[in-house]
Amino acid sequence: MSSDPKPRPYPLAARQDSAHASTIRFPEFEVTIGGRNVTVIAGPCSVEGYEMLGETARGVKASGATLLRGGAFKPRTSPYTFQGLGVDALEMLATVRAETGMPIVTEVIDTRLVDTVAMYADVLQVGARNMHNFALLSEVGRLRKPVLLKRGFAATVSELLMAAEHIMTQGNTDVILCERGIRTFETATRNTFDVAAIPVLKRETHLPVFVDPSHAAGRTDIVAALSFAAIAAGADGLIIEVHPRPPEALSDADQSLSLDAFDELMRGLAPFVAAAGRTLAIPRGVETRQPLHQP
Amino acid sequence: MSSDPKPRPYPLAARQDSAHASTIRFPEFEVTIGGRNVTVIAGPCSVEGYEMLGETARGVKASGATLLRGGAFKPRTSPYTFQGLGVDALEMLATVRAETGMPIVTEVIDTRLVDTVAMYADVLQVGARNMHNFALLSEVGRLRKPVLLKRGFAATVSELLMAAEHIMTQGNTDVILCERGIRTFETATRNTFDVAAIPVLKRETHLPVFVDPSHAAGRTDIVAALSFAAIAAGADGLIIEVHPRPPEALSDADQSLSLDAFDELMRGLAPFVAAAGRTLAIPRGVETRQPLHQP
Amino acid sequence: MSSDPKPRPYPLAARQDSAHASTIRFPEFEVTIGGRNVTVIAGPCSVEGYEMLGETARGVKASGATLLRGGAFKPRTSPYTFQGLGVDALEMLATVRAETGMPIVTEVIDTRLVDTVAMYADVLQVGARNMHNFALLSEVGRLRKPVLLKRGFAATVSELLMAAEHIMTQGNTDVILCERGIRTFETATRNTFDVAAIPVLKRETHLPVFVDPSHAAGRTDIVAALSFAAIAAGADGLIIEVHPRPPEALSDADQSLSLDAFDELMRGLAPFVAAAGRTLAIPRGVETRQPLHQP
């Protein structure tokens, strides 16, 4: 397959050769995604308030996360559940960014909100439910800010690449792909983490490939194992849900790691990053630590 | 399950009792969807021009279709393929509606286009790829026009009902649900038509339940069989892709019926509608015809 | 597809032309499967005793079933649940056959038991879990008794036809195919009934195509609707689980119809059989009855 000379249907996303790998830089934060770096994004599913956000951000940064995630506008299956704090959450994210020096990643779910979200976010996330929302893809394609594009839970790898192409044809080539599990018959996990998508994507595209082990698992006890597997398979980074008090989380309580569990994950991750010949990109002033015990 | 006294998470969509069935009326066209009626919507995947639209409309009406479908804004996997004629297509649909007396069904794929599409359409379609686009669901929920809501190709029946609830909580209760096949490992068909979703939905909700056999099949040779099965399982109607010259279609050429094949389908359908104890709602002046030969 | 001149990988199972349809005859019982006939097989999941078997057989025969099903050797997920009465059950089936004149259908799950089961059964069933058990397929292929071959719950239509070919290459061409639902992400039903497999199979093969709506549904309230859909889609028959007192069933209690529910199903079925231009093959002395009320 790698030697297939047939033109790909996604010319902008397609890798030209095995050395072709895009990086995405945030110079003011001294953060680079892609290349030899393995980068970890962490934070709460939803921004529930300024204090919990700051507490989470400081905690995950101390453990080695370099970007902060947090939902302001939440796509929720039921119209009767918490839908996010909206613009107030964006304000909190901006404040905590200033305090911690962490770039922020947050989701946009409506074409009409793209400009607003872009005023605050360093990376705009297009969620799994919107991977086929071509109007939204075009709109974030007009920005000059990176987009984290999650794979739809019933999308093929090829469709994910075509969705990236929708963004890139509008001029925005800073796209980060994110595998987050697909829907299958298996019920032991919330989704089935398609780890093979990582090496397949790395062969097909020059774009960085991230993994969201929290949504793939839907249960905290295997998030670390999936994170290690993702890095071993060649992923460029992880996006992980962390909450200071998971049982109180307003969304995704079952899959949010505590700060302690996240710290343990990061300790266990370091040797796998080294085994993969990669560098764990940690915040300035934070040291990589080795596992207290074998994973 | 039917006697489960537990409150449903979709109170507005939930059926109160076995006699609870909503109808959707288009008085100016003498068309009613739901109740004892079986209603057929037909037309091209994309509106490709005024002449082909009119030709299709007159043809499907003569065979017994009461509403006309036609795509103006097309959600396409690739950014390099035909994306629809946009507002020009809406104008053509309105013209052909005036000429034929058929209400028109067309898709909306962006919150910013909802008002524009609503100016022309009699029924706004939310496509499978946007079933989880909650911003769009809310926006069409603010209208007072019926919405045809297609099931996402990896959505559960329960999620389809929750998506309807998103629309209904905004005040718009005229929602038509539409099963169109789900994604599975089987490759003999484009999707796997989940015929069991029909009786499950009829037990759960008072909303009309339609079926799109064209997208479920992805091949013309079994569209009629799936249509008959849908009606036998209790569906309230069908939405079928028809093109005057399928090989020339700019989209979905593999699954579009010719006018002759559609006419044959309608002839075969009538006895199944009768067997189901239903009435085939055909346009004024058109006669139901019996099959020329056994299906 | 139907005009594809490429040779099929299953030459024995492949249909030569549109008129090519095999029938399977049981002359001593005046029963014929296939052709214009629609045939219904009914009975308990497991033979739990002679009395319940006889009661069920007389009941389903009075409602129009022509063959009796009943499990003697049960493939069960857990080794700690009821595994069937074995040869004792075969004896009971043979006794009830003599009493009712109904040919019997029962499952074989081990190559070493094929001869034993064949001494009693009129039709040997190969269950979904054994569709890929090629040793068993070869062994029943050496018999001169019909085989009801169920589709594996993750098998493609093409693999089902290849499994039939495994039987047929051994000399036994009396194979009945049976769709019984495939495994998907949907949880509203036990399996997803792939109704499209029926017309696809009818185009590909001359073998009779049956449907097991009980296993597809996994819930009694939609078994009738799936049965009607199967016939509308072109199925040659049904195999339905019936128990005189479903709540007491030792296996598959959730999906077994009562005798009354089965009778109601058969009343509702008749008009759909007629709409399909087929004949409901009912036992001598039993009359087809019309529905008491509209389905």
Add this chain to the structure above:
Amino acid sequence: MSSDPKPRPYPLAARQDSAHASTIRFPEFEVTIGGRNVTVIAGPCSVEGYEMLGETARGVKASGATLLRGGAFKPRTSPYTFQGLGVDALEMLATVRAETGMPIVTEVIDTRLVDTVAMYADVLQVGARNMHNFALLSEVGRLRKPVLLKRGFAATVSELLMAAEHIMTQGNTDVILCERGIRTFETATRNTFDVAAIPVLKRETHLPVFVDPSHAAGRTDIVAALSFAAIAAGADGLIIEVHPRPPEALSDADQSLSLDAFDELMRGLAPFVAAAGRTLAIPRGVETRQPLHQP
């Protein structure tokens, strides 16, 4: 989940506590599976002849594999393709075992062949297609030889554990579980490797958990990446298809590694085994080698 006090439906397979991990010993070969060891089984899909088998065995041993796999009786979708060399292949496996000191793993597909295969094999494999063949599970349960039990391609993790329980209730507790990919809508890979099954299984059971990356991938270019991911996720070993000249393989040509590619995989594997805090169990006299270049 891990703290769930509810009794498991698979009491023999269930892990009692976090330190509970079974090992399987082959004392005459100085090979131990499980515990801290990571063990690699390698060899051809089918035994095609004595020379190719010996060549493969010597090659994979030199690269660090400790057990030799090779199919004698092949379950094949089509009755018209190569079905394996049968007892002749078993003889070749025994000869090569004597020459190389490698225990042999081979599949059994029929209850009537269990004793024959057990006379030759050190580990009997039950393939994915037979995971639900309960007669075969019982029969290998009567042996006192280890069984490698592959997960069915549509089986849940829970069903895999129940299948192991079928074997164990007959007295044979030396069961090795093997994840090999499940069937989903994704077509970029032959199956979808369910890497999350590894940590889920390790929490549920004391049995060793292996992975077959060759069948999961169905393409050689990602077998190494999946192998690394498996070890990072906690797997106890791998079973990998290797052929001296893959393009000439009579089965599974697309997914068989060459001897060179297997050697490169083993070099890349070592750092991940170390990162996981495990020991790569290599044959006496063979040295673990570090990667020539970063993976």
